[in-house]
Amino acid sequence: MSHSTLDPTYPAFPVIAILGAVVVLIPLSWHFQAWNAGTCLFMIWTSIACLNLAINAIVWSDNALNSAPIWCDISSRIIVATGVALPAASLCIQRRLYNIATIKSVSVTYAEKRRGVLIDLGIGIGIPLLQIVFQYVVSGHRFDIFEGVGCWAYTYNTPLAYPLSILWPLAIASVSACYCVLTFAAFLRRRAQFNAYLASNTSLTANRYFRLMGIASVEIVCTIPISAYGLYLNLTAAPMNPWISWSDTHFHYSKVDQYPAAVWRMDQNTVITFELSKWLAPFCAFVFFGFFGFAQEARANYVKAFLWVRNLPPFRRLFPPRPAKGTVSLEKPTGRWSTKQDGDVLPVYSARPPRLPFSSLTSTTMSEDALSMSDTPLYEKFPPTPTTSGSDLSHSDVPVHGPHAV
Numbered sequence: 001m002s003h004s005t006l007d008p009t010y011p012a013f014p015v016i017a018i019l020g021a022v023v024v025l026i027p028l029s030w031h032f033q034a035w036n037a038g039t040c041l042f043m044i045w046t047s048i049a050c051l052n053l054a055i056n057a058i059v060w061s062d063n064a065l066n067s068a069p070i071w072c073d074i075s076s077r078i079i080v081a082t083g084v085a086l087p088a089a090s091l092c093i094q095r096r097l098y099n100i101a102t103i104k105s106v107s108v109t110y111a112e113k114r115r116g117v118l119i120d121l122g123i124g125i126g127i128p129l130l131q132i133v134f135q136y137v138v139s140g141h142r143f144d145i146f147e148g149v150g151c152w153a154y155t156y157n158t159p160l161a162y163p164l165s166i167l168w169p170l171a172i173a174s175v176s177a178c179y180c181v182l183t184f185a186a187f188l189r190r191r192a193q194f195n196a197y198l199a200s201n202t203s204l205t206a207n208r209y210f211r212l213m214g215i216a217s218v219e220i221v222c223t224i225p226i227s228a229y230g231l232y233l234n235l236t237a238a239p240m241n242p243w244i245s246w247s248d249t250h251f252h253y254s255k256v257d258q259y260p261a262a263v264w265r266m267d268q269n270t271v272i273t274f275e276l277s278k279w280l281a282p283f284c285a286f287v288f289f290g291f292f293g294f295a296q297e298a299r300a301n302y303v304k305a306f307l308w309v310r311n312l313p314p315f316r317r318l319f320p321p322r323p324a325k326g327t328v329s330l331e332k333p334t335g336r337w338s339t340k341q342d343g344d345v346l347p348v349y350s351a352r353p354p355r356l357p358f359s360s361l362t363s364t365t366m367s368e369d370a371l372s373m374s375d376t377p378l379y380e381k382f383p384p385t386p387t388t389s390g391s392d393l394s395h396s397d398v399p400v401h402g403p404h405a406v
Contacts (some may be wrong), residue, residue, distance in 0.1 A: 002218050002320075005221060007061075007148050007156075007261070008251075009056070009063060010057075011057075011061070011206040011373050013053075013054070013057050013278065013279070013282075014054040014055075014057040014058050014061075015054075015355060016282050017051070017053050017057070017281070017282045018051065018054045018091060019051040020046070020047075020050045020051070020281070020282040020285030020286055020289075021045075021048075021050035021051040021054065021285065022048040022284075023285060023286065023289040023293065024043050024046045024047050024050070024284075024288050024289055025043055025047050026045075026289065026293055027043070027288075027289075027292040027293060027295075028040060028043050028044075029301070030297055030301060031043070031292075032349045035116075035117060036093075036096070036212075037092060037116070037117045037120035037121055037124065038089055038090075038091075038092025038093040038095070038096055038123075038124060039089075039093060039122075039212065041085070041088075041089040041092060041120065041124035041125070042086065042089035042090065042092075042093065042124075042215070042219075042284075042367045044282055044287065044289065045081075045082055045085040045089055045124070045128075046086065046284050046285045046288065047285070048078060048082060049078070049079075049082035049085075049086070049281035049384035050281045050282050050285055052075055052078045052079065052082070053079075053150070053278050053281060053282075054077070055071075055150070056075060056149065056150020056151055057148070057149065057150060057278075059071075059148070059150060060147060060148065060149065060151075061148060062148075063147060064145045064146065064147040064258040064259055064260050064261075065145070065258070066145060066256050066258065069142075069256070070152075071151070071393055072142075072143050072145065072151035072256075073142070073143065075150065075151040075153045076143040076152060076153040076154075077132050077153065078151055079125075079130050079151075079152060079364075080131055080135045080153045080165075081128035081129065081131060081132055082128070082281065083131070083277075084128050084131045084168045084169050084172060085124065085127075085128040086125055086280075086281070086366055087169050087172035087176065087219065087223050088124050088127045088172055088178050089124045090124050090172075090173070090215075090216045090219040090220060090223070091123060091172055091175055091176045091179070092123050092124050093212055093215070093216040094115065094176045094179035094180050094183065094213075094216045095119075095120075095123075095179055096212075097179075097183045097209065097212060097213055097216070097222060098179050098182055098183040098186065099116070100209065101183045101186035101187045101190065102186045102190070112327060120195075127168075127172070129342070131165065131168055134165055135153065135155060135164065135167075135359060136164055137160070137164055137246075137249075137334055138153055138155055138156050138158060138160055138161040138164055138249065139153065139155060139156065139249075139253075140154055140155070140156035140249075140250070141154055141251075141252065141253055141254070141255040141256070142154075142254055142255065142256050143256060144256070144257045144258070144259065145256060145257070145258045145259070146259045146261070146264055146274070147258075147259065147260045147261040148180060148261045148262075149274055149278065150273040154257070156241065156249050157234055157238045157239065157240055157241055158240070158242065158243045158249070159240065159242070159243060160243045161234075162231075162234075166230070166231060166234055167231070168229060169227040170223075170224065170227035170231060172218075172223075173220050173222065173223040173224045173227060176216065176219075176220050177220050177224070178214070180216065180217055180220060183213065184213075203349035207295065208292075208295070209298075209392070211291045211292060211295070214287050215287060215292075218287050219284060219357055221383045222280055222283065222284070222307040223280075226277070226280060229272075229273075229276070230273060230277075233269055237269050269296055285348070293380065300361045316376075
C-alpha cells in the first residue's frame with residue numbers, strides 16, 4: 001500500500017518533528033547558565049518527544065509489523081513519560097515565575113537557587129518517571145503498533161486507570177493554570193519589587209520573563225483541551241472494564257496488537273486523538289523557538305557560533321575575515337596607503353621635505369644665480385648702465401656712493 005493512500009502528507013510529519021527536535025535545543029546553553037531548570041527540562045523533553053515520534057513515523061510508515069520489539073518497549077514508555085513531562089516542565093516554569101513575582105527579597109542566595117533547581121528536577125523528572133510506573137499497573141498488554149504512527153502504549157480502560165494515568169496531564173496543566181493566574185495578579189500588585197529584582201538579576205530580563213510566561217501559557221492552552229478530549233473519549237467511546245486483580249489486568253501481557261491504517265483510520269475519534277497527540281510536541285518546539293530563538297541573546301550567540309565556525313581551518317578560505325568598515329591599512333611592500341573597503345586604493349603622496357630654518361635659507365636658496373644676502377649693497381652688485389654720449393666715460397668717473405643709511 002502506497003503512502004498516498006495512508007497519509008497524503010507523508011513525510012511532512014517526520015521531517016517537521018526532526019527539525020523541531022533540533023531547533024528547540026538551540027537556546028539550551030544560555031538557559032542552562034541562567035539556572036532555568038524548568039525551561040531546560042521543557043526543551044529536553046520536547047526534543048525527545050519529537051525525535052521519538054519521528055522515528056516511529058518513519059519505521060512504521062507503511063506497515064504494522066513488530067519488527068523492533070525492544071525499541072517499542074522503550075518508545076511506548078517515552079510516550080507515557082512525555083505525556084506528563086511537558087505539563088510538568090510548564091508547571092516548573094510557572095512556579096518559578098510566581099516565586100519571582102512574589103519575591104520578598106531582591107537578592108537570592110546560592111542555597112535558595114539550589115533548592116529551587118532540585119524542586120524543579122523533582123517535578124520535571126520525578127513525575128514522568130512515576131507516571132511510567134503507575135501506567136504499568138493499568139497496562140493491559142505490552143504495546144500496540146499502528147501503521148503510520150508506530151508504537152503506542154496501551155492503557156486498560158478501568159476505573160483505576162484514571163487516577164493513575166489518564167488524569168495526570170489534565171491535573172498538572174490545571175495547577176499550572178492556577179499558578180499563571182496568581183503570577184499575573186502578583187505582578188500587577190507588586191510591580192515595583194518585581195522591577196527591583198529584575199534590575200539586580202543579570203540572568204533574567206523583563207522580556208525573557210514575559211516570554212517564559214507566554215510559552216508556559218501556550219502549553220497550558222494546548223494541554224488542557226487535548227487532555228479533556230481524551231478523558232471524554234475514554235469515558236464515552238470505550239467500554240469501562242472493572243478492576244479485578246493484577247493478574248487479570250496483566251493476563252497474556254506479552255501480546256502486541258497490530259492495526260493497519262485502513263482499520264484504525266475508519267474510527268474518526270481515533271484519528272483525531274492520534275493527530276492531536278503526535279502534533280503537540282512539534283508545535284511546542286516551534287512555538288518555543290519562536291519565543292526564544294530570535295531574542296537578543298539568541299542573535300548574539302548565533303554571531304559567536306558563526307565566528308567560531310568561520311575560524312575553523314576548512315572554512316578560513318571560504319570566509320576570510322574582513323576588517324571593520326572604513327579602516328585604512330598601510331601596505332608595507334609598496335608603502336602605499338590603501339583601504340580594504342571595496343578594494344579602493346588611495347592616491348600616492350610623496351613625503352614633504354623637512355622645513356629648513358630661516359638662517360639656512362640665506363645660504364641655500366639664493367646662492368649663485370640669485371641675489372645673496374650680504375653686506376654689499378644691491379646697487380654695487382648691479383651698477384647702472386652707462387649712458388651713450390660723445391665722450392667716453394671711464395670706470396673711475398662713476399661716482400661712488402656709500403651705503404644708504406637706514
